[in-house]
Amino acid sequence: MSKVHLAKGMRDLLPHQMIHRQRVISTIQEVFTRYGFEPMETPAMERIETLTGKYGDEGDKLIFKVLKRGAGEARGECDQALRYDLTVPLARVVAMNPGLPMPFKRSQIQPVWRADRPQRGRFREFYQCDVDTVGAPCGLADAECLAVFHDCMVALGFDRFVIRVNDRRLLAALAAAIGAADRELAMITAIDKLDKIGREGVNGELRKRDFSEAQIAALWGYLDGDPVPGAEEAEETLDEVIGLAHALGVSPERIRRDRTLARGLDYYTGPVFETELIGAGMGSVGGGGRYDGLIGMFSGRQIPAVGISLGLERLFVIMEERGMVPPSTTTTRVWVTVFSDETRDASLAAVTALRAAGIPAQISLTAGKLGKQIKAAHKRGVRFVVVIGPDERAADRLLLKDMHSGDQALLSLDEVIARTASDG
RNA sequence: GUGGGUGUAGCUCAGUUGGUUAGAGCGCCAGGUUGUGGCCCUGGAGGUCAUGGGUUCAAUUCCCAUCACUCACCCCA
Structure with missing residues (x-):
């Protein structure tokens, strides 16, 4: 108390x-x-x-x-x-x-x-x-x-x-x-x-x-x-x-x-x-x-x-x-995870590009397992999660996960920006 | 300003006809699963039972006061 x-x-x-x-x-x-x-x-x-x-x-x-x-x-x-x-x-x-x-x-x-x-x-x-x-x-x-x-x-x-x-x-x-x-x-x-x-x-x-x-x-x-x-x-x-x-x-x-x-x-x-x-x-x-x-x-x-x-x-x-309150609990659109020290720069580049495109994005500030980071985004109600591990970095791609549908896809940075910029 | 109601875990609430270590659900943290949230399982943290006083061998429980919150009146958005 x-x-x-x-x-x-x-x-x-x-x-x-x-x-x-x-x-x-x-x-x-x-x-x-x-x-x-x-x-x-x-x-x-x-x-x-x-x-x-x-x-x-x-x-x-x-x-x-x-x-x-x-x-x-x-x-x-x-x-x-x-x-x-x-x-x-x-x-x-x-x-x-x-x-x-x-x-x-x-x-x-x-x-x-x-x-x-x-x-x-x-x-x-x-x-x-x-x-x-x-x-x-x-x-x-x-x-x-x-x-x-x-x-x-x-x-x-x-x-x-x-x-x-x-x-x-x-x-x-x-x-x-x-x-x-x-x-x-x-x-x-x-x-x-x-x-x-x-x-x-x-x-x-x-x-x-x-x-x-x-x-x-x-x-x-x-x-x-x-x-x-x-x-x-x-x-x-x-x-x-x-x-x-x-x-x-x-x-x-x-x-x-x-x-x-x-x-x-x-x-x-x-x-x-x-x-x-x-x-x-x-x-x-x-x-x-x-x-x-x-x-x-x-x-x-x-x-x-x-x-x-x-x-x-x-x-x-x-x-x-009367339940007229929209369910949205966050203003963040995209949560960018940090896979490891080696891939952190790629995550920083991604979150910076998203922000420059006007998309509200935040990056994991505390290190932790990928599952924890995704959970952090989920708890806040963030719609999209970006994962950049060694595989993605090697392919110069980002993994974009839609937390609503559970779907995920390997995309270029521009595609991620286009996909997360608008609703739907 | 007036009159009611309620105070037990972060939240919603059990409970104790006064008796040893105060419970549940949800939430939180950790693990099961060191590249994936939701479902499931396991474990954990968290309470001076609002505060102060009184009665009693013994009070979270009964009594009083205080404080907080809440509802209504007055009035107002």
Whole structure:
């Protein structure tokens, strides 16, 4: 039993996991690039005042703070913190770089940190994959976000998912319509639980929050589809965004308008989105929305923005549970054995030629019986093994063994390169 | 922040109604086969039974605390 432990909620990513991760990340990045989002990164730490006051009370509590050095450390003072998401750092970047060409479209795939209690699909360090469009009004930019969501899920091999959409302004109008404009948040947190606790559960939550029976009855009328007074603009916006998303190739059945969708973060001002895998038994795997006020908090210039975030870790949990993880456990294509001291130079020449040809190859670093060396390749899942013994060297040939089929053949170096360069 | 569950070999888990040297499968290492992986056979390494305390003639087993992990709630990706 090892005496060392990981920090709570943190994980190591071993090679067999990284191979899958990198594949997933490049798939997502490829979709982002296809839509014209340019890559960007920001530091792990921000000044604490950049982060606080943007996410709501719950969010602020979960920010990982970093102690000051020196005397401030003893006093528990803190002036920096690990980033909580990728959206607020983006807003800071936009505020600090007024010369950016607008609209500014950027993608960002980096870890974020939250001081949450870990559970299934929730970690304290996790990767988010974000795209955001800054400086474009509501409409096509929002629709592109939905399309990116959609294309990413499809590219990753998910087919049963739904993107729920709503609008913060509609929720505000809803609260006003039932005479609870000052209690919008209490109403939202209650109805947001509909999926989990059902109608009666929501009613209980509302009563607990001092909503009257009349208000509750009126609320259900609106949630069931009655037009909400004062929400006309929000409804028109959603109509437009969803229509544009359809035109961008998102299947209609994968978008669902849902007046109970709230989203936790404070900074959203307009449409909000959330992607959910059907039958996964997990919260959302991605979310986003429009935040037209956030950048103004840093720069004084009001700049509209919209974006989405995909949570890698949750996708991985589901992919592992569903066996969607490709079996590959190595990035090495060819394992070159060393038969003896006399033939070592030939093996070195072979591995060097393979590498020069762009084929990932490694050579046995520890001496040992040929069987051990082949076993080493097998254990790692390497597909091809090259053997160069005295016979091969005399014939100026290499023995290439395909570990999948067990077939082996005497080939020239060029033939080995050709044979191992591609799959099949 | 709140409430459950679980800690025995690298992994998955047995086991002990409290009693001498704590087991299995898989994995790992070596050999059978000094030019060949997977299958088979043989052998080997690896455990302060999470940690600390208590009860007892005796604790891995019972009790308490701590720590770790895990699940759920809150909230969230």
